[in-house]
Amino acid sequence: MSGSNQKVTPFLLFQGQQAEEAMNLYTSLFMDSEIKNILYQEDGSVLHATFSIKGQNIMCIDSAIKHxxxxxxAISLFVECDSIDEIQHLFQSLSESGDVLMPLGELPGMEKFGWVQDSFGVSWQLSLPSID
Structure with a gap:
């Protein structure tokens, strides 16, 4: 992660060669996101990869061991959205083939909030702050 001042980086451990598919989904859904690098094992699984969402680097691998x-x-990625369209799109897309943990609605201090677990099992808390 040279060139970054980021000191703490989320690290996602996927099983069954899902890391690249997950990165492709996430970078297709979020604006200002990209896959920065991928190193592969001989079998095509991801040895190590870095992608970013809204400027936040996230690392991931495909586990070589079945855990x-x-x-x-209990651990989730918290995303502050910029618009009602963005939060609705992310909520719908990430919960597709996953689970809704908290329906999209209002919370104190937030115009909208929703909590989903995507098809890979990753938990996302989606927030649209109140404009006051």
Whole structure:
């Protein structure tokens, strides 16, 4: 991560060669996002990759080991959206084939808030701050 002042970076551990598919989905949904680099194993799985969403770097891999654990909503990615259209689009797209953990609605201090778990198991808290 040379050239970045970021000190703490989310790291997503996927199983079953899902990392590249997840990165492609995320970078297609979020504006100001890109896949920065991917290193592959001989079998085509992701050895290490970095992508960014709204300027936040996120690293990921495909685990070479089958683990008994997966993602949990206890840890989630919190996204501050810029518009009602953006939050509605992200909520719909990320919950497709996933789960709605908290329906899109109003919360104190927020015009809209929703919490979803995507088809890969990654949890997303989506927020549209109140304009006051």
């Amino acid at each position: 008994e654990f997966t993602f949990t909503p």
